[in-house]
Amino acid sequence: METMQQSATESDRSLVRIRGLRFRRGERWIFDGLDIDIPRDRITAIMGPSGTGKTTLLKLIGGQLVPDEGTVEVDGQNVHALSTAELYRLRMRMGMLFQSGALLTDLSVFENVAFPLREHTRLTESMIRKLVLLKLEAVGLRGARDLMPSQLSGGMARRVALARAIALDPMMIMYDEPFTGQDPISMGVLVQLIRQLNDAAHLTSIMVSHDVAETLQIADRVYVISDGRVVESGTPEQLGEGGSDWTRQFINGLPDGPVPFHYPAPALSEDLLEGAQC
Amino acid sequence: MLNLFASLGAWGMESLTRLGRAHLLLFPLLRGLLDILRRPRLLVDQLYSVGVLTILIIAVAGLFVGMVLGLQGYNVLSRFGGETALGFMVAASLVRELGPVLTALLFAGRAGSALTAEIGLMKATEQLSGLEMMAVNPEHRVLAPRFFAGLVSVPLLAAIFSCLGVLGGWMVGGGLLGVDQAAFWNGMQEGIDFHDDVVNGVIKSVVFGFVCTWIAVFQGYDCLPTSEGVSRATTRTVVHSSLAVLGLDFVLTALMFG
Numbered sequence: 001m002e003t004m005q006q007s008a009t010e011s012d013r014s015l016v017r018i019r020g021l022r023f024r025r026g027e028r029w030i031f032d033g034l035d036i037d038i039p040r041d042r043i044t045a046i047m048g049p050s051g052t053g054k055t056t057l058l059k060l061i062g063g064q065l066v067p068d069e070g071t072v073e074v075d076g077q078n079v080h081a082l083s084t085a086e087l088y089r090l091r092m093r094m095g096m097l098f099q100s101g102a103l104l105t106d107l108s109v110f111e112n113v114a115f116p117l118r119e120h121t122r123l124t125e126s127m128i129r130k131l132v133l134l135k136l137e138a139v140g141l142r143g144a145r146d147l148m149p150s151q152l153s154g155g156m157a158r159r160v161a162l163a164r165a166i167a168l169d170p171m172m173i174m175y176d177e178p179f180t181g182q183d184p185i186s187m188g189v190l191v192q193l194i195r196q197l198n199d200a201a202h203l204t205s206i207m208v209s210h211d212v213a214e215t216l217q218i219a220d221r222v223y224v225i226s227d228g229r230v231v232e233s234g235t236p237e238q239l240g241e242g243g244s245d246w247t248r249q250f251i252n253g254l255p256d257g258p259v260p261f262h263y264p265a266p267a268l269s270e271d272l273l274e275g276a277q278c
Numbered sequence: 279m280l281n282l283f284a285s286l287g288a289w290g291m292e293s294l295t296r297l298g299r300a301h302l303l304l305f306p307l308l309r310g311l312l313d314i315l316r317r318p319r320l321l322v323d324q325l326y327s328v329g330v331l332t333i334l335i336i337a338v339a340g341l342f343v344g345m346v347l348g349l350q351g352y353n354v355l356s357r358f359g360g361e362t363a364l365g366f367m368v369a370a371s372l373v374r375e376l377g378p379v380l381t382a383l384l385f386a387g388r389a390g391s392a393l394t395a396e397i398g399l400m401k402a403t404e405q406l407s408g409l410e411m412m413a414v415n416p417e418h419r420v421l422a423p424r425f426f427a428g429l430v431s432v433p434l435l436a437a438i439f440s441c442l443g444v445l446g447g448w449m450v451g452g453g454l455l456g457v458d459q460a461a462f463w464n465g466m467q468e469g470i471d472f473h474d475d476v477v478n479g480v481i482k483s484v485v486f487g488f489v490c491t492w493i494a495v496f497q498g499y500d501c502l503p504t505s506e507g508v509s510r511a512t513t514r515t516v517v518h519s520s521l522a523v524l525g526l527d528f529v530l531t532a533l534m535f536g
Contacts, residue, residue: 099404119414
């Protein structure tokens, strides 16, 4: 009874509530009855192998894709029942860090960070300048404000994109594979930044990743998804202690287990003998 | 045989679906005009990259086409002693046909393909998705200014093409071949009708500008977000625009002069 009450309270405090989500591409179901609660002011990691639809989930939360069934609520609003104007108003309170950074390549670093401010506010130029410099200072790139995106390393581009994502002081940020392809220093910087920004600005962070060590280091709660469903959820400690064979294989990066090393095939001897007969 | 019909049917359905998507894109493009009226700077920037940067190729092509017209026209007309009609012939050919058509074909090759590649790459590098997530409509912010810039640029470029073409015809006819200069300009002034020739030529170039830019913007926005997808979309822009311009030119000519 107490557990049920606790679960209900957690669900009420959730910023994002996903219920019975079903989504398919062609004949393949990417999500088949997904239920997820993203608590406020916390970092929630969505993990799973490549191709499980982690990025698709972020696009569903952001209203860029429409589910076949089920609901996605953000701050109490059903994302897919909103009008275009309402959806855009909601998106102004969301930030998203794309895997590629998605910086506008014809604008400088400064102009990229200033872009959402120019589009959605009527602030004076001097106020925009101050805000942009503060956001760039937060990600350690105030000195790179005059560079063009083509002059940035991958890690720097993501930090600029992070500064742009927080330009309008959103209530939540979605990170799409923030650590992919980063060197150890950039990765460490990003890990630290995500945690600090979340705590300092009381953000709600949703992080999609398959970089296990870095993700478990900063996540408050983890959902592991596979075959369109949540197969495990809990704190990083809970996942490390218990969990199914599949989760242990994923977390520990074991080459063989429930997810086999070999792609399904007839026995090797059969294949070799068949070749010999030809 | 059945497979052939099935493939043809699938191709037909796919083509119709794409055509439908292209038409649906027109609504947000036209709505984007409100954003442009609020922030004309968006249009001005695109007028530069779509229009101004295309002037050189249009000017050079116009000059050479006019010179060829002068030479060929003189050879034909001089057989009948009609060299004095050279000015009218050069101007009528340019204003009615060659100006709008060749400008549109060159525009599709230079600016249309660039528009498709730019929009396609913005899609492939998630810049358009990024705009959506920043609550900025990419159809209004990115596509509409480019579409209206093309619509405005093509008639102006066609005018430049025709003017330099006439100049090229005069340089060859009047300068090199010795056609009487007064007869050259008088023939042009008396022969060219403002409504039948100039206005119809402008209408043609507006239609071609609309079609070429619409195709370019749609192909970029609808392409597969991969390097191969962008490459194919760019090729489709040039091929579809060229065929559309030539086909529409026949229809418009039949309606205007038929």
